Amino acid sequence: MLASLGGALLEMLHPVPFFWVALGVVSGIFVGAIPGLSGGMLIVLVMPLTFYMDHTLALILMVGIYVGSVAGGLISATLLRMPGTPSSVVTTFDGYPMARGGQPARALALGISASLFGGFVAGFFLVVLSPPLSRWATSFGPWEYFGLVLMALVLIAAISQGSMVKGLISGALGLLAAMPGLNASDGQLRLTFGFHQMDAGFALLPVLLGVFVVSQIIRDAMDGDKVPEAVDVSRNIVLLEAAAWVRHAWNMLRSALIGTWIGILPGVGASISSMVAYGVARTVSRRPDAFGKGSEEGVVASESANNANVGGALIPLVTMGIPGSPIDAFLLGALLLHNIQPGPLLFQTNGDLVWAIIAAYLVGNVLMFLVMSTTVRFTARLANINPAVLLPAIFVFCIIGAYALSNRLFDVWVMIGFGILGFLLQRAAFPLGAFVIGFVLSPIFEAELRSAVMSSGGTIWELFTRPIALTFIAVAVLVLFLPLLRGLRRRPGDGPDEAGQTRQSKP
Amino acid sequence: MNIFRSAAAVLAVAGLMTTAAGNALADYPEKPVKIIVPTDAGGAIDGIARIFQRAFEQDEEFGATVVVTNMPGAGGTLATREIKDADPDGYTIGLWHNGLVTSAAMGVTDFDHTAFDIIGSTGFVALGLGVNAESGPESFEAMLEQAQQEPESIKVAVNIGLPVHFIPLMVSEANGGNMRMVQAGGGAKRLSSVLGGHTHTALFSVQELVKYRESGLKPVVVFSEERVPQLPDVPTTREAGIDVLATDGRIWLAPKGVPEDRMQVLRAAFERAMEQPEVKDQLESYGITPAFIDSDAVTAELSRVRDEVLPLVEKVRAAAN
Structure with a gap:
C-alpha cells in the first residue's frame, strides 16, 4: 500500500501529471474565488474536453479542481461575505467580520492553513481506509448496494439543505429524469414516446451541464451587473505563525475528523461538514459568544471541515463507486465516460488510477496551500470580475460539451431544457444537489434492486438474511422518520436549528 | 487557325469529359x-x-x-x-x-x-465462460451437472437482451433450462459479480478471460469449434456435449x-x-x-x-x- 502510494506520489511529480494537477488546483482556486462560479461547474465543463485525454490525467485534473475550488471559496467568503463556493458559506460567518475588523490577512491565513490541515487528515484516512474498505465492498452484492444507495438517497434529501420535503421532491425529480430510455434491467425501451432520440434517455453530461451551469448562467444574467467591493488584503503573502497552529491544532483536528466522516457518508456535500464542524466548535468553545463576530475558531472549523470533506467523499467513490457528494457524482460520471467501471474492483482493475487520484488529492492540497498563501492578493481581485463577462464564453463551452458527447444536437436541447428546470428549482429553493444525486443514483438503485430480486428468484425475502443490507436500510428509515418523530415531540413554532437556517441555493 | 483552335478546344473538352466519366468511379471517395x-x-x-x-x-x-x-x-x-x-x-x-x-x-x-x-x-471475437477461480465450479461439466441436479442453483451474470445474455441462455436451454440469469450489466459489472461470489459464471471475450485471470477469473469453456490458441487448456462447448457455438x-x-x-x-x-x-x-x-x-x-x-x-x-x- 505504502509502495503504491509512494509510487503514485512520485509519478505525480513528473512534469505532465504535475502540470495537470497544478492546472486543476489553480483554476479551481480561481473559480472558487469568483462568486457565481463553482468547482462543480468547472468540472462539468472540462469533462468533454477530457474525452481524448488519458483517463488518469483527466481525473487528476478534476481532483485538482475539486481541491482548489473548495479552498478558493474562502477568499470571497472572507473578503466579500459572498461564498465563492457553497461549501464556504459558513466561513462568511466569522471570516468577513474578521476582515472588516482589520484582520483580512489573518482570517485568510487561518482559513488556508486549516484547509491544508483538513485536507491532510482526510488524505490520511483516504489512504488508510480505502484499500480495506474496497476489499470489504467486494463482498457487497446487489442487496447491499440497493441498501447503500437507498441510504444515500435519503441522506442527501434529509441533511442537504433546510427543507427535507424540498430535498425529497428535488431528488424525486432527478429520479424521474433518469427514467426514460433503454432500461438496462429488462432490455426494453421506456417512456420514449416513440421518439428515437429519446432511446438513450437523458445523458448525464447534458443534464449536469444544464442543471448546474446553464441554470447559473440564467440566474447571473438576470441578476444583472453587480460588482462587489472587496476588502483589500494589504499583504502579498499570508502565513500563520507556529503558535497559532498549535493553538488551533485541536480544533483543526476535530473539524477535520467531522469533515472526513461526513464526507464518507454518501451523498452529503462539503457545506454540511462545515456547518456541523462549526456547530461543534461553538459548543465546545470557551468563547461561544465570539462566534459570528469574527471568531478565529469559526473560520478554522469551517475551512478544516470542508476541505476534509473532499477527501472523505472520495473514499466511497473509489471503494464502492458511490458518490460521497454531488461533485463526486461528476467524477463518477467522468469515470464512466472514460469507460472505467467504478466499484470495489477499481483497486484491482485500475489500481494505478485510484492511487493517482489519491496522490493528486494530497499533492493538490500542498499546491493549494502554496498558491493560496502567495497569490491571495491577486486572487482576491478575481472576485471583482463581473460574471457577465464570463457568461457568454461559458455558455459556448456548454454547448460544445453537450454536443461532443454523442455528436447529437438533441443533447444540446436537453441541456438547455434542464438549465431552465434547474433555474426554476433554484428560484423555488429546491436543492439542486439532491436532484443530481437522485438522477445519478436512481438508475443504480433500480438496477441493483431488480438484479437482487432476479438473483433470489423473484422474492425480496432474501434481504432479511443480509445483515449489512438491512443495516443500511435501517439507517435510511431512521433518517427519514427521525425528523417526523422529533417534530411530534416539539411544538410547532420552535424554529429550526442553526444548520437549518443557513440555507443556500447551491449544493 | 480558328478551326484548329476550336477543334483543339473540342478535343480538350471531350478529353476532360472522358476522364471525368472514367473517374466517376475512381473519384469515390472525394x-x-x-x-x-x-x-x-x-x-x-x-x-x-x-x-x-x-x-x-x-x-x-x-x-x-x-x-x-x-x-x-x-x-x-x-x-x-x-x-x-x-x-x-x-x-x-x-x-x-x-x-x-x-x-x-x-x-x-x-x-x-x-x-x-x-x-x-x-x-x-472468440467467447467463453469464466468462473470464480476459488469458489466457482470446478469445470464446465461440473457446472452443468450441478444445474441439472439442483435447478436454479447456478447463477449467470448477464446484461439483459444482449448477446452476453442469449449465449449463456442457450447453454442453459441445451442443459435442460436450469440456470438462473441475473442482471449485472457491462463487462466490469459481470466480472465484479462473479469475483464477488454473487453469481457463478458469466460470458467474456477470450481476451477478457486472459486479462482477468490474475484477478481470479477462471476460464472453463470456449464457444468455438476448436480450442483457441490463447487458452489451449480450455475445452470447447462441443467437447462437453453442448452444441452452442458463438x-x-x-x-x-x-x-x-x-x-x-x-x-x-x-x-x-x-x-x-x-x-x-x-x-x-x-x-x-x-x-x-x-x-x-x-x-x-x-x-x-x-x-x-x-x-x-x-x-x-x-x-x-x-x-x-
Missing part, C-alpha cells in the same frame, strides 16, 4: 468518409474503428480523410439508426457487433442486419442502397488494410483473428444468430419480471 461508432471513445469497438481510420488514411489508393464519430447510447441503437438513415453515398459507414440482431429481437429497434448494406466483417462479429455497415462500385472500393480498402502487418498485430491485440469476411458470410452468420435468438426472447423478457 470527401471525408465518416465512421459512426456506437460506443464512447476508448472502448474496444472504438479502438478497431480507429485502427482502420489510420490504415485508410495511409492508403494512397483510398486517398480520403476518415472521421470517427462516437455516438454512444441505448445499447448502440442510436448509432445504428443513424447509420441506417444516412445518405447511401458511401460517405457514412459504421461498425457494430452481434447486438445489431439482439436489439431487433428484443424490440428495441425495428430493424436488423437486413436493413443495411453489409460491407463485411473484420473478424470475429462468436462476436466486428461488422461494418453501410446504409442500404450504396452504389455497388463504391461498396467495391470500400471492400478493397478493407482487404488492403488487413494485409498490413501493423493492422494484423493491432487486431490480434483485441483478440481478433484478422481476416476479412465477405458480406454474404456475415449475413448468413447474423441470420443464424437471429434464428437462434428469436425463440428465446420470451424467456429473456420473463426473466426480468
Whole structure:
C-alpha cells in the first residue's frame, strides 16, 4: 500500500501529471474565488474536453479542481461575505467580520492553513481506509448496494439543505429524469414516446451541464451587473505563525475528523461538514459568544471541515463507486465516460488510477496551500470580475460539451431544457444537489434492486438474511422518520436549528 | 487557325469529359468518409474503428480523410439508426457487433442486419465462460451437472437482451433450462459479480478471460469449434456435449442502397488494410483473428444468430419480471 502510494506520489511529480494537477488546483482556486462560479461547474465543463485525454490525467485534473475550488471559496467568503463556493458559506460567518475588523490577512491565513490541515487528515484516512474498505465492498452484492444507495438517497434529501420535503421532491425529480430510455434491467425501451432520440434517455453530461451551469448562467444574467467591493488584503503573502497552529491544532483536528466522516457518508456535500464542524466548535468553545463576530475558531472549523470533506467523499467513490457528494457524482460520471467501471474492483482493475487520484488529492492540497498563501492578493481581485463577462464564453463551452458527447444536437436541447428546470428549482429553493444525486443514483438503485430480486428468484425475502443490507436500510428509515418523530415531540413554532437556517441555493 | 483552335478546344473538352466519366468511379471517395461508432471513445469497438481510420488514411489508393464519430447510447441503437438513415453515398459507414440482431429481437429497434448494406466483417471475437477461480465450479461439466441436479442453483451474470445474455441462455436451454440469469450489466459489472461470489459464471471475450485471470477469473469453456490458441487448456462447448457455438462479429455497415462500385472500393480498402502487418498485430491485440469476411458470410452468420435468438426472447423478457 505504502509502495503504491509512494509510487503514485512520485509519478505525480513528473512534469505532465504535475502540470495537470497544478492546472486543476489553480483554476479551481480561481473559480472558487469568483462568486457565481463553482468547482462543480468547472468540472462539468472540462469533462468533454477530457474525452481524448488519458483517463488518469483527466481525473487528476478534476481532483485538482475539486481541491482548489473548495479552498478558493474562502477568499470571497472572507473578503466579500459572498461564498465563492457553497461549501464556504459558513466561513462568511466569522471570516468577513474578521476582515472588516482589520484582520483580512489573518482570517485568510487561518482559513488556508486549516484547509491544508483538513485536507491532510482526510488524505490520511483516504489512504488508510480505502484499500480495506474496497476489499470489504467486494463482498457487497446487489442487496447491499440497493441498501447503500437507498441510504444515500435519503441522506442527501434529509441533511442537504433546510427543507427535507424540498430535498425529497428535488431528488424525486432527478429520479424521474433518469427514467426514460433503454432500461438496462429488462432490455426494453421506456417512456420514449416513440421518439428515437429519446432511446438513450437523458445523458448525464447534458443534464449536469444544464442543471448546474446553464441554470447559473440564467440566474447571473438576470441578476444583472453587480460588482462587489472587496476588502483589500494589504499583504502579498499570508502565513500563520507556529503558535497559532498549535493553538488551533485541536480544533483543526476535530473539524477535520467531522469533515472526513461526513464526507464518507454518501451523498452529503462539503457545506454540511462545515456547518456541523462549526456547530461543534461553538459548543465546545470557551468563547461561544465570539462566534459570528469574527471568531478565529469559526473560520478554522469551517475551512478544516470542508476541505476534509473532499477527501472523505472520495473514499466511497473509489471503494464502492458511490458518490460521497454531488461533485463526486461528476467524477463518477467522468469515470464512466472514460469507460472505467467504478466499484470495489477499481483497486484491482485500475489500481494505478485510484492511487493517482489519491496522490493528486494530497499533492493538490500542498499546491493549494502554496498558491493560496502567495497569490491571495491577486486572487482576491478575481472576485471583482463581473460574471457577465464570463457568461457568454461559458455558455459556448456548454454547448460544445453537450454536443461532443454523442455528436447529437438533441443533447444540446436537453441541456438547455434542464438549465431552465434547474433555474426554476433554484428560484423555488429546491436543492439542486439532491436532484443530481437522485438522477445519478436512481438508475443504480433500480438496477441493483431488480438484479437482487432476479438473483433470489423473484422474492425480496432474501434481504432479511443480509445483515449489512438491512443495516443500511435501517439507517435510511431512521433518517427519514427521525425528523417526523422529533417534530411530534416539539411544538410547532420552535424554529429550526442553526444548520437549518443557513440555507443556500447551491449544493 | 480558328478551326484548329476550336477543334483543339473540342478535343480538350471531350478529353476532360472522358476522364471525368472514367473517374466517376475512381473519384469515390472525394470527401471525408465518416465512421459512426456506437460506443464512447476508448472502448474496444472504438479502438478497431480507429485502427482502420489510420490504415485508410495511409492508403494512397483510398486517398480520403476518415472521421470517427462516437455516438454512444441505448445499447448502440442510436448509432445504428443513424447509420441506417444516412445518405447511401458511401460517405457514412459504421461498425457494430452481434447486438445489431439482439436489439431487433428484443424490440428495441425495428430493424436488423437486413436493413443495411453489409460491407463485411473484420473478424470475429472468440467467447467463453469464466468462473470464480476459488469458489466457482470446478469445470464446465461440473457446472452443468450441478444445474441439472439442483435447478436454479447456478447463477449467470448477464446484461439483459444482449448477446452476453442469449449465449449463456442457450447453454442453459441445451442443459435442460436450469440456470438462473441475473442482471449485472457491462463487462466490469459481470466480472465484479462473479469475483464477488454473487453469481457463478458469466460470458467474456477470450481476451477478457486472459486479462482477468490474475484477478481470479477462471476460464472453463470456449464457444468455438476448436480450442483457441490463447487458452489451449480450455475445452470447447462441443467437447462437453453442448452444441452452442458463438462468436462476436466486428461488422461494418453501410446504409442500404450504396452504389455497388463504391461498396467495391470500400471492400478493397478493407482487404488492403488487413494485409498490413501493423493492422494484423493491432487486431490480434483485441483478440481478433484478422481476416476479412465477405458480406454474404456475415449475413448468413447474423441470420443464424437471429434464428437462434428469436425463440428465446420470451424467456429473456420473463426473466426480468
